Amino acid sequence: MSYTLIVRKRAESHIEKAFEWYEHKRKNLGNDFLQAIEEALNTIELNPESFQLKYKNIRAIYTKRFPYGIFYTIDKNKIIVLAVFHLSQNPKLWHKLSE
Numbered sequence: 001m002s003y004t005l006i007v008r009k010r011a012e013s014h015i016e017k018a019f020e021w022y023e024h025k026r027k028n029l030g031n032d033f034l035q036a037i038e039e040a041l042n043t044i045e046l047n048p049e050s051f052q053l054k055y056k057n058i059r060a061i062y063t064k065r066f067p068y069g070i071f072y073t074i075d076k077n078k079i080i081v082l083a084v085f086h087l088s089q090n091p092k093l094w095h096k097l098s099e
Contacts, residue, residue, distance in 0.1 A: 003074075005045055007081040011070075014084040018068065036063040037084065040070050048072070048079050058082065 007015075015037055023030030040063045044051070051059045060069045067087040073080050 001077060003045055003048060003077055003079045005041060005079050005081070007041075008083075011081045011084050018066075018084065018086070022066075033063075033066050033068075036066050037068070037070070039064065041081070044070065044072060044079055044081075048074050062087070 015034070019030040019033055021030075022033045040061050044061055048059070051061045054060045054071065057073050058071050059073070060071050062069050069085050069087055070081060071083045071085065073082065
């Protein structure tokens with residue numbers, strides 16, 4: 001099955017903020033972070049149902065090298081990325097993802 005990947009504005013904002021933080025820490029580290037995000041998104045697109053349910057219908061994949069999770073849902077042929085969280089953030093925030 002072919003899926004359409006949709007990244008919500010909130011998730012885009014999370015990615016942009018993390019990029020800026022990493023880029024501030026070291027030149028091109030932000031680009032490395034974006035590459036890790038891109039690799040994880042490609043993996044989701046290949047087999048979105050293979051990742052664990054974390055909260056209700058929200059699934060998560062974790063990036064390589066960076067402590068971030070991409071949280072998403074599957075709706076028919078759409079993969080909807082709800083958020084990109086640093087893994088030290090409070091998991092109680094997950095319930096707000098479906099809002």
